[in-house]
Amino acid sequence: MPELPEVEIVRQSLEKKVRDKIIQKVLIKNRNLRFKIQSNFQKHLLKKRIKKIDRFSKYIIITFEDSSGFIIHLGMSGTIHLLHINKKNIYTNSSFYNSPILPKKHNHIEIEFEKIKIIYNDPRRFGYFLTFNNKLELNKKFLHFGPEPFSEAFNLKYILKHLKNKEKNIKNFLLDQKFVSGIGNIYASEILFYSKINPSRKAKNLNKNDCKKILFNSKLVLKMAIKKGGSTIQNFQNVNGKIGSFQKNFKVYQRENLKCIEPKCSGFIKKKIISNRSSFFCNYCQK
DNA sequence: AAGAGGCCCTGATAGC
DNA sequence: TGCTATCAGGGCCTCT
Numbered sequence: 001m002p003e004l005p006e007v008e009i010v011r012q013s014l015e016k017k018v019r020d021k022i023i024q025k026v027l028i029k030n031r032n033l034r035f036k037i038q039s040n041f042q043k044h045l046l047k048k049r050i051k052k053i054d055r056f057s058k059y060i061i062i063t064f065e066d067s068s069g070f071i072i073h074l075g076m077s078g079t080i081h082l083l084h085i086n087k088k089n090i091y092t093n094s095s096f097y098n099s100p101i102l103p104k105k106h107n108h109i110e111i112e113f114e115k116i117k118i119i120y121n122d123p124r125r126f127g128y129f130l131t132f133n134n135k136l137e138l139n140k141k142f143l144h145f146g147p148e149p150f151s152e153a154f155n156l157k158y159i160l161k162h163l164k165n166k167e168k169n170i171k172n173f174l175l176d177q178k179f180v181s182g183i184g185n186i187y188a189s190e191i192l193f194y195s196k197i198n199p200s201r202k203a204k205n206l207n208k209n210d211c212k213k214i215l216f217n218s219k220l221v222l223k224m225a226i227k228k229g230g231s232t233i234q235n236f237q238n239v240n241g242k243i244g245s246f247q248k249n250f251k252v253y254q255r256e257n258l259k260c261i262e263p264k265c266s267g268f269i270k271k272k273i274i275s276n277r278s279s280f281f282c283n284y285c286q287k
Numbered sequence: 288a289a290g291a292g293g294c295c296c297t298g299a300t301a302g303c
Numbered sequence: 304t305g306c307t308a309t310c311a312g313g314g315c316c317t318c319t
Contacts, residue, residue, distance in 0.1 A: 003312060034295075034314085058313080076313055077297075106297080124296045126313060168290060177314075184312055233312065253312095275291065278310085 002058055002074045004148070004182030005225035009244060010080055011055040014062075017082055018113055022049045025112035033108065034075060034128040044131045045070065045111065056142055057181035068133045071141065075126025081107075081119045146179045149218035154180060159211045163203035170206060170214070171199035171274050183218065186231060186253045189280045191217045193252045198286045199279040200272070224249065252280035260285060 002010070023045045031037040038044070048064040055061065063069035072080075081102045102119065109120040109129065120127075132138045147153035162179055163170075173179050174188040183191065192199050195213035197206070206214075225231060230244035233254075247254075251261050256271040260282040267284020 006312075073313085075296095076311070122296095123298065124311090124313095126296070166289080172290085175313090186312060231312075276293085277313095 002078070002230075003184035003187050003225075004055075004058060005187070005222055005246065006230035006244065007058045007060060007074065007182075008055055008226050009230045010074070011053055011060050013082075014060065014080070014118070015053045017116065018050055018118065019053060020050065021113040021116070022047060023111055024114060025110075025117075027110040027112070028108070029110070030106075030108040030125075033122065033125050034073070035130070037109070037129055038131055041070075041129065041131060044068070057145060057148060057177060058184070059142075061138065063138075067135050068131070069138070070129055070131045071138075072120070072129055073127050075122060075124060075128070077124040078120065078122040078127035081121060083117050083119065085115045145177055145181045148181050149183065149215075149222055154215065154218070156208070156211055156215055159215055160208065163206055163211065166203040168203055169199060169274060170197060170201050170203050171279050173203050174214075174218075175275075175277070180218065182222070185277050186250070187221055187225065189253050190251060191221050193281060193286060194221060196286050198283070199274060199281050252282065255280060 024047075026042040026045050028037055028042065048066075048068070050062055051065045052063050053060065054063065058073065060072040060074075061069065062072070072078075074080075083102070103121050103123075106123045106125075107119050107121050108125070111118050111120075120129075130141070132141065147158070163173065166173070168176075171188055171192060174183045174191060175185065189199065191214065194217040195210065197210055197213070225244075225246040228244060228246040228249065231246040231250075232244045233247060252269050255261075255269040258269050260267040260269060262282065262285050265282060265285040267282040269280055270283045272279050272281070
């Protein structure tokens with residue numbers, strides 16, 4: 001599911017619902033996520049008050065009053081659900097990003113607050129939770145990550161320097177979290193379409209103007225996606241207003257064989273597997 | 288040492 | 304109550 005925009009929407013939702021709340025109970029139904037849930041996980045969370053909920057790249061960072069906390073990564077299929085206690089003392093499902101219905105299977109972790117609880121669901125279990133004891137430990141986790149597209153550090157000079165003499169194609173560069181953090185397979189294709197650059201182009205062959213476009217469009221596409229509440233690929237039956245809609249704005253992703261959306265372009269969208277991931281592009285206007 | 292590919296896992300869908 | 308193959312929003316690890 002989640003690239004930077006989707007994770008940001010989850011962060012915003014969590015902030016509204018659980019900031020300043022105290023964790024009353026932690027239930028682990030399945031420890032075997034991408035990495036095994038640490039044995040001290042429950043103790044680490046219990047009775048802690050949530051001070052802030054940040055995001056870096058595709059990671060949600062939950063910090064307690066004492067600067068300890070934990071990180072959530074949603075992997076490919078992780079979703080967070082919210083349940084309220086009603087007047088009859090029964091938990092009722094509540095709308096939440098991308099997940100209006102609580103699935104029956106794969107609810108691995110429950111974190112309870114007063115009158116509210118969040119449930120982590122993840123069929124493929126590529127996501128994970130990781131605790132940290134202080135800011136230093138947290139920073140260490142992200143030490144080798146590249147800047148986010150919105151960061152000052154992600155500038156023309158930085159991009160030129162990193163792409164120089166590199167054989168690797170530009171699509172893979174955008175997916176490389178050591179180069180830039182937060183872009184995934186959907187937005188990589190979209191950003192390259194906006195930039196009129198073919199995903200297979202070798203990084204070393206991009207000129208200064210190409211890099212400028214990538215810089216500009218990375219920010220543009222991700223910001224538009226956040227504004228639209230992220231992208232929802234899966235079709236849920238009981239759709240409500242909380243579901244992201246940026247998939248309606250896809251120019252190339254999952255538009256194989258459809259006509260290029262560019263007004264003066266007569267090309268069609270092609271799909272090509274690059275490093276085992278699908279890439280979508282117009283082979284006419286993306287040079 | 289940069290870059291490619293396998294792999295972790297379940298579910299939805301298409302094609303037979 | 305079919306079966307099988309393919310693909311899916313990520314990223315760590317290994318091999319060359």
